[in-house]
Amino acid sequence: MKVLMLGLGLALLCSVCAEHQCSGDDRHLEGTWHVIGIGTNSFYESTRDGFMKIIFASLFLPEERKLKVTSYFPMESGCKKVEIEFEKMEDGTYHNTSESGKTTIEIVKTNCEDYAIAIVKVEKDEKTTILVILFSKNSEVSPEIKQQLTTIGESQGMMSDNIVFFSSGVACQDEA
Template sequence: MKVWLMGLGLALLCAVHAEEEEANSINYEEAQGFWHILGVATNCKKILKHKDDMKVVQALLTKLDDGSLKTTSAINLPDGGCKKIEMIFRKGEDGKLYHECDWGKKTIDRAVTDYDSYAIISITMQKKDKEPKKLLTLFALDNSAADLYHPLY
């Protein structure tokens, strides 16, 4: 619970000092590296069901040669293990980044970052014939906040 409150406070503080940017205006090459996921806000019941099991997770962001964005992260499993998840977000005709898989389509809608300490990314998740879900994730580049918890990597 403390991480959620700390994350919310950091998100609000950062949002006051940053301009919201279209996801396609972010310099993903400058944002590459290991980011610590500190907080998540969502209306997805599946994610909410497992939120208490999640610890601070590291996500590796990599810009590919074709301009796509590759994310590699790990999710805690109920049995104590973890699962590696890789997603490649490709640029669409509208300039937004999309990832499509069996779980549906994910769109990076908005992003806010200072490239040095934090990033807030808004994603829409859409499964065929289902109501779209939103996911707002708070990332920290500096692991000083994440040191309070056990990273998965």
């Protein structure tokens, strides 16, 4: 559960990793991003049931080569706020190391304005969890963009059962 929450929050920052594909200025990507769908190599049915609404996060670049992500996740006891800070590497990816493991994020598809698909790898205790996440500035995307998430997830060895799309309702919207 912790890895999934971290991965979802991390994925929302991936839009800033698209420097090589976009204008090179990360500032235009600050703001609110919605997680529309996710694929993973370690999905648990009980975890999936708790995250069927769209999750969102705010991105903020407090200083050069730093990114702060504030995410809100629905929990049984209410919404949980998670804040994570990342450092930008020379290759354009962002990294974070914490008790949850070492996280690397790479943008693999984006239009630099409305959506991005990211691969997030979390390494801990010699185990690697891979997440492929579709996020958007809007709470809905076209079927073609959703298909791109499925195709990329399958290329990472994910079974179609481990690729899900969230409903149109937004979780924890009042918390932000």
